[in-house]
Amino acid sequence: MSNKKTFAVINVSEPKSLFLAKQIAKANPVLLFDQNPTTLLEVHTQILIENPEAKVEMMICPTNASWEADIIILSNYAATDIILAEKIRKVATGKIVLILENEKNPMHFENPVDKLQQLFPFSKVIQSIEIPEDLTSSLFLKGKDADALKTILTLYTNIGFKTNILI
Template sequence: MSAKQTIAIIGATGNMGAAIARSLSKGKNRLLLFSHNQDKSQQLAHDIKNSHTSADVESIECKVNASWEADIIILAVPYGAEKEIAAQIRDVANQKIVISIANPLNETYKKMVTPTDTSAAEELQKLLPNSKVVKAFNTIFAADFANPVIDGKQVDSFIAGNDAEAVDTVTELVKTAGFNAIVAGELPASRTLEHMMLLLIQLTMKHNYNWLAGWKILHN
């Protein structure tokens, strides 16, 4: 990305939100951090500035204002929270990139709560019809952001979206975060990507990967 862009991270103090914020602060973009816990988001902004003195990051008290100021909005929230947030930011997210990281898993991590013919990202696109929804960051654990190279291999992070320019922009963000970016296809590919995370969680619980694991496509 050539021009500096403003990125709002909604849910910035959750495990994934904080990991994304810390990783993207290494880039040249401006970060707006929103959390219902203002003390935690202010502390996160402070910690990021201490780690990266050139980081342009601030805590912001209103998700609507954050989304209004942003070029890119990252919903670092559970699937169940997306509908309410989408209703709140719909008008200010017009024509903007909105990144869906959610995986619509049930409480036991055994299946999806969405029907087989859709995905969290596609449902979000319906809720935000004038936004450019892109699926990203959903196939990786929060711990992977601090360790994007596992066993000597850079973790792959998959992206899906209908708008080619938006996908290109998000691809650069994924690279900034330290991952190998792979474009999987248009938004319906999110169905596969969300099931990939379901499988990775199940494998991690079964084989005790200690929540530090990722996907890697091997090819010649």
């Protein structure tokens, strides 16, 4: 990724979201949101302790975090929360919405990308599927927008993930 993008990480209390927030904050601005203010403060503090130069900000509203971001990252739980999706749908227009899914808590849709695209009809929805337990093992990306897939593939590769695109 040639220029810095701002990332909103929604529901940073989930391990995958936290791990991504820490990794992304090494090179890009990150906006953090979690419904639990204590968790939000702990994550913010932890990132700054590990990386004092990080541009990381706590957000008290998922809509504001999503509005200010170029790319929105939603945990598996956040992606299936219809109320949360309604709050950020309009401000996610034209943006990449990265949905983190894992084998422990799979989304039960016949075609998850299509269902998620319905939640965010004017966004570029990318689904990140983690199958193994190890966060640094292979991940798979699925989506319909080639440029958005390339952006997330580049992000993941820069972080050190072994990533493949599912067609």
